[in-house]
Amino acid sequence: MSDSLIDIVDAWKVYTLGEVQVPAVRGVALKVSRGEFVAITGPSGSGKSTFMHLLGCLDRLSSGTYRFENQPIHQLSKLQLSRLRNRRIGFVFQSFNLLSRTTIVDNVALPLVYQGVKKKDRRRLAAELLERLGLGDRLRHHTNQLSGGQQQRVAIARALITRPAMLLADEPTGNLDTKTSHEIMTLFQQLNRNEGITVVVVTHEAEIAAFAKRHVMFRDGLIVQDVMQATAA
Amino acid sequence: MNPLIILSESLRSLQKNKVRTGLSVLGIVIGIAAVITMVAVGEGARRRVEKEIATLGDDWIMISYWGMQRGGARRQQGMPPNFTSDDADAIERECSAVRGATPVNRITMQVVSSYGNYQTNVLGARPKYFDIRRWQMSAGREFNADDMRMLNKVCCIGATVARELFGAVNPVGETVRINRVAFDIVGLLESKGVGSDGRDNDDTVLVPFTSLERYLAGSERSGTLLAAAKQGYDPATARQQIRDLLRQRHRLAEDEDDDFRIFDRSLTMQANAEATRTFNTLLTTIASISLLVGGVGIMNIMLVSVTERTREIGLRMAIGAAGYQVLEQFLCEAVVLCGMGGLFGFILGWLVSKLVSWNYGWDTIISPWMAGLAVAFATLVGVFFGFYPAWRASQLDPIEALRYE
Secondary structure: OOOEEEEEEEEEEEEEEOOEEEEEEEEEEEEEEOOOEEEEEOOOOOOHHHHHHHHOOOOOOOEEEEEEOOEEHHHOOHHHHHHHHHHHEEEEOOOOOOOOOOEHHHHHHHHHHOOOOOHHHHHHHHHHHHHHOOOHHHOOOEHHHOOHHHHHHHHHHHHHOOOOOEEEEEOOOOOOOHHHHHHHHHHHHHHHHHHOOEEEEEOOOHHHHOOOOEEEEEEOOEEEEEEEOOOOO | OOHHHHHHHHHHHHHHOHHHHHHHHHHHHHHHHHHHHHHHHHHHHHHHHHHHHHHOOOOEEEEEOOHHHHOOHHHHHHOOOOHHHHHHHHHHHHOOOEEEEEEEEEEEEEEEOOOOEEEEEEEEEOOHHHHHOOOOEEEEOOOOHHHHHHOOOEEEEOHHHHHHHHOOOOOOOOEEEEOOEEEEEEEEEOOOOEOOOOOEOOOEEEEEHHHHHHHHHOOOOOOEEEEEEOOOOOHHHHHHHHHHHHHHHOOOOOOOOOOOEEEEHHHHHHHHHHHHHHHHHHHHHHHHHHHHHHHHHHHHHHHHHHHHOHHHHHHHHHOOOOHHHHHHHHHHHHHHHHHHHHHHHHHHHHHHHHHHHHHHOOOOOOOHHHHHHHHHHHHHHHHHHHHHHHHHHHOOOHHHHHHOO
């Protein structure tokens, strides 16, 4: 039993395109402890996105082992993976992926729907969380009435509502301007520092990666660099 | 997951696209409305036929002695002079499924009152006749066994005759001359209107059978009997009993044909009912096709919806919706759509039925159970046509779905 949140050993992900076998991730090992803030970078096609899907339990390894909170992810069923994603992992996406024509409270409360939480309780929890993130005055707004930065805050709130062990962000600043990007990254830093949430950010921008304490770089399906760094801002 | 939570998620999704929701529901509304209207019209027609059978007294059985004409002089000679009366007595005595029988004799004659004259059917029968035809009096009394025995010159007249001869004057107590013989009117028959055979039931004068024979018929003999089955007995049973009895009484050998014909209104009525039923089935089938088309519309709109909301589905799966939960949500949306369609379709069908009744004068019947049936049936359509799109949604790969543009 290790104390690691993430313990990946010899992870392979191989796609079959016609008759050709294309390995996207080629024998990667990675350990992440609780409370870390990790940036995963790499050029496109380096396998970082595939690796992120594996980390987020959206996809399964072709071979190797993945333990998340000591659970053998590679042995779980699809249904068990759904449960795990719902309760232990919070996702933040580049394009926010909020439900349109839906209030931000209901957007934030969405993961709780799949836990069978009652509507009243869902809305109360979501409203409390949005207050903390500085969106308390817009609870009844619809998502299309918000700026990009606000939308991403809502998405972060949605990721946090289930109190997950890990926040997994895929290019969270890809659709935002520089100033807003820095605000969002600062928010991640605060969540990591003040609440001890493990944060993993996938990005191709070195500037964004600089907000993280640890920097993991992918190239050609392998980790080519894994260093601790002084953090920005 | 809690079904109420699924339902509220579905309702919220449907609310987002009100126009589309409305249009896709419309298909089901029209389909259900068509089915409801057809069932209502069909029910109305069926009840009408049933009512005709039950209340118009059209369940009589008529026995005619065709054999007399065809069988030659010898047999006719052998017949006793009052054979229809004796046969009627025998039928009442021996046929357990028969509630009554009477000889009848019908003669067309000129009838004269102090106000006018009119040619009509004068029909002689026993008092049993009123029961056999289920014919009530609207005023006065029926003629009875005493009138029969005393050969009283009394009659009961139909509504048409009353109108022609007396106009608005109450005819009971008045006198009419039938073939120059004065008859007292003791009763006015309740109007039966035009029968299903197209004959005006009310265009008749009823007199005691004995009086008709004595004063009006002359040498003309009755060749007809009228009988009716007991309540709860199959008319076919009554018919068979009468046939067996008459063959025995007429001493017909095994290989001889009947010397009478039995004509049964219930047979035509049953054929009527059968035709109505076939017609109803046909109408309902055609209406069901429009429901089917509505169902295909729902399936189409759900497939479009699934494609359009691929990213939403991807997101829901990423944040923890299991495949079955996605399936439940989309299936529930289809079912809610169709269920609403069923409800509104019932209301529309009800209105259309009323319109049909009002416009064409057809009977239509809407029962409360039809509302339940409409919603249940529409829901079934929703499950059937919603399953495939919902299943497709549940099979999406979250990674692919999230990438979908």
